[in-house]
Amino acid sequence: MSVQGLLGSLNANDVLVGAVASGLLAHQIFKRYEPDSIPAHFALVLLPPALFSYLLASHVSSLRAILAAFGTYWSTLLLSIVVYRLSPWHPLARYPGPAYLRVSKLPMTYIAGTGKQHKFIKALHEKYGDAVRTGPNELSIRNPEAIPSVSTLPKGPRWINSKMAFSDQNSLIGEPDPHEHARRRKPWNRAFNSAALKGYEEIIARRLHALADGLAAQKGEVDLGKWIGYFSYDFMSDMAFGGGSEMIKNGDSGSNWHILEDGMASFHVIGQIPWIVRYARRVPRLAHIIQRMVSQGVGLAVQRVKNGSLSRDLFYYLNNEDGSEPTNPPFGETVSNGTLAMVAGADTTSIALSNLFYFVLSDPDVYARLRAEVDRYFPPGEDPLETKHHATMPFLNAVINETLRLVPVVPDGSQRRVAKGSGGRVAGPYYIPEGTITYVHLYSLHRDPRHFSPHPESFYPDRWLRSSSSSSPSPSPTPTPTAADATHAHNPAAYAPFSFGPANCVGRGLALQEMRMLVCLLVQRFDMRFPDRSVWDPRAYEEGLEDWFTIQKPPLRVVMTPRRT
Numbered sequence: 001m002s003v004q005g006l007l008g009s010l011n012a013n014d015v016l017v018g019a020v021a022s023g024l025l026a027h028q029i030f031k032r033y034e035p036d037s038i039p040a041h042f043a044l045v046l047l048p049p050a051l052f053s054y055l056l057a058s059h060v061s062s063l064r065a066i067l068a069a070f071g072t073y074w075s076t077l078l079l080s081i082v083v084y085r086l087s088p089w090h091p092l093a094r095y096p097g098p099a100y101l102r103v104s105k106l107p108m109t110y111i112a113g114t115g116k117q118h119k120f121i122k123a124l125h126e127k128y129g130d131a132v133r134t135g136p137n138e139l140s141i142r143n144p145e146a147i148p149s150v151s152t153l154p155k156g157p158r159w160i161n162s163k164m165a166f167s168d169q170n171s172l173i174g175e176p177d178p179h180e181h182a183r184r185r186k187p188w189n190r191a192f193n194s195a196a197l198k199g200y201e202e203i204i205a206r207r208l209h210a211l212a213d214g215l216a217a218q219k220g221e222v223d224l225g226k227w228i229g230y231f232s233y234d235f236m237s238d239m240a241f242g243g244g245s246e247m248i249k250n251g252d253s254g255s256n257w258h259i260l261e262d263g264m265a266s267f268h269v270i271g272q273i274p275w276i277v278r279y280a281r282r283v284p285r286l287a288h289i290i291q292r293m294v295s296q297g298v299g300l301a302v303q304r305v306k307n308g309s310l311s312r313d314l315f316y317y318l319n320n321e322d323g324s325e326p327t328n329p330p331f332g333e334t335v336s337n338g339t340l341a342m343v344a345g346a347d348t349t350s351i352a353l354s355n356l357f358y359f360v361l362s363d364p365d366v367y368a369r370l371r372a373e374v375d376r377y378f379p380p381g382e383d384p385l386e387t388k389h390h391a392t393m394p395f396l397n398a399v400i401n402e403t404l405r406l407v408p409v410v411p412d413g414s415q416r417r418v419a420k421g422s423g424g425r426v427a428g429p430y431y432i433p434e435g436t437i438t439y440v441h442l443y444s445l446h447r448d449p450r451h452f453s454p455h456p457e458s459f460y461p462d463r464w465l466r467s468s469s470s471s472s473p474s475p476s477p478t479p480t481p482t483a484a485d486a487t488h489a490h491n492p493a494a495y496a497p498f499s500f501g502p503a504n505c506v507g508r509g510l511a512l513q514e515m516r517m518l519v520c521l522l523v524q525r526f527d528m529r530f531p532d533r534s535v536w537d538p539r540a541y542e543e544g545l546e547d548w549f550t551i552q553k554p555p556l557r558v559v560m561t562p563r564r565t
């Protein structure tokens with residue numbers, strides 16, 4: 001019998017059984033191959049029920065045929081997915097987590113859109129333990145023993161989004177192939193070795209002096225976070241493109257911070273369901289956000305390549321102007337590197353610094369001790385930007401560490417995935433099946449009282465002094481042992497604000513250098529305080545911190561008065 005004859009002989013029940021069988025088959029295909037292209041989605045989601053509608057139409061009216069075929073096919077597909085994800089056969093079945101997250105990532109998209117995902121996941125860990133299923137194929141971990149193993153896994157699928165922002169190039173940060181990642185990381189490593197860092201001091205100092213002068217000219221209250229943002233954007237433009245931004249002088253007239261923050265927010269929300277990226281790119285508003293970011297990077301990179309190397313900035317290394325590689329990188333890679341530097345370097349450091357001043361100014365004792373240390377190392381006439389003391393100033397570094405512990409700028413750490421076909425991965429006490437997306441949730445880990453006590457939820461820089469193995473003498477008095485010491489815990493292995501492993505933050509040294517220089521300069525030059533409580537309650541700042549992949553901050557209102565020397 002011909003195919004046409006066979007199809008013609010089917011009755012309505014046969015067709016519906018076929019729709020059920022196809023729905024089950026489509027689930028198996030989705031599970032096994034995870035197709036993320038639009039044609040594949042079309043072929044698996046729309047084509048089969050359309051065909052079954054056509055076959056049914058010879059038995060019932062067209063409308064009923066469409067409703068019955070689509071209804072049967074889609075409900076079978078959905079039911080099969082839901083039952084499997086909740087079933088004991090699912091590879092992650094042994095891990096606890098709320099049922100709605102085991103079924104779908106859609107609720108997490110909603111939660112991400114509230115800006116409170118960091119608190120939500122922390123609450124999940126408090127309820128369910130150190131390994132929680134936060135999606136059908138996703139595991140959040142709050143156990144430092146898992147870090148060494150997780151850190152060597154390839155990047156997870158959320159990074160596919162970074163392709164959007166980087167002219168369809170995988171950027172270093174989104175490169176899923178470990179070998180290609182290692183190749184692309186080489187110039188970045190050269191750009192951040194200690195000799196190169198030394199060379200950047202002058203660029204940082206120039207921008208910091210401009211910042212301090214700009215703040216002094218404001219005569220009174222400023223949004224300190226915003227001004228630090230201006231500094232970090234101008235500085236990273238210098239580093240990545242040899243200039244091109246003058247925010248300290250002109251303010252954010254080009255809305256560059258909005259471009260960055262919008263880009264980060266869409267990355268965060270869409271990144272919950274990476275295959276949606278293909279569709280999101282077609283949404284005009286989102287496409288516009290990404291396009292703005294890309295053209296900004298392209299414009300600056302074109303200018304910088306044309307100008308050649310004026311100084312040994314970051315671009316000098318990334319564009320192989322130091323001649324270390326036999327060939328120069330393609331232009332697209334250069335643009336993606338420059339844009340990555342802006343995204344990864346400007347936002348992160350300015351958030352950390354803004355948070356630092358919030359915590360320091362909230363506690364008069366901490367502020368007084370920091371100021372005393374800065375004055376001791378840099379008495380009047382000494383240059384606070386002289387870096388030779390910075391790394392060994394105990395209280396300064398304790399304050400920086402504590403800021404990054406309490407509010408890690410990237411609360412999720414960094415998403416990784418156990419490669420399919422790898423046989424899975426053992427990470428500390430866990431076996432993570434292949435195909436699983438996983439991450440160590442830094443916000444939860446950093447506040448875990450088993451690793452940081454006492455006061456895991458408070459700003460308590462002394463924990464870093466008590467536990468310091470530094471041989472440099474501590475000018476701050478070691479706190480007298482109290483009853484709280486019975487619960488003392490300090491586990492450096494549970495502290496990873498710059499992530500970990502071969503793809504950790506390559507800019508860590510630069511970030512710390514910038515932070516130390518900026519804090520020493522502002523503390524030496526200004527008296528700082530919050531406005532009167534009747535005008536502004538500073539707690540609004542901490543309450544307003546939100547998780548949009550990086551932490552985003554509300555205004556930080558500070559009255560700045562030049563210090564009398």
Ligand code: HEM
Nearest residue numbers: 172173344345348349352409410414499503504505507511
């Ligand atoms: C306080 C400031 C900063 C924090 C907390 C921070 C944190 C992070 C984190 C958590 C990652 C993800 C690493 C991973 O995927 O495992 C990262 C990656 C990265 N960061 Fe930073 N960062 C900071 C400043 C900077 C600066 C100043 C730069 C300079 C350009 C920079 C450049 C990068 C780059 C290029 C990557 C990708 C590294 C790779 O994939 O190999 N970061 N950072």
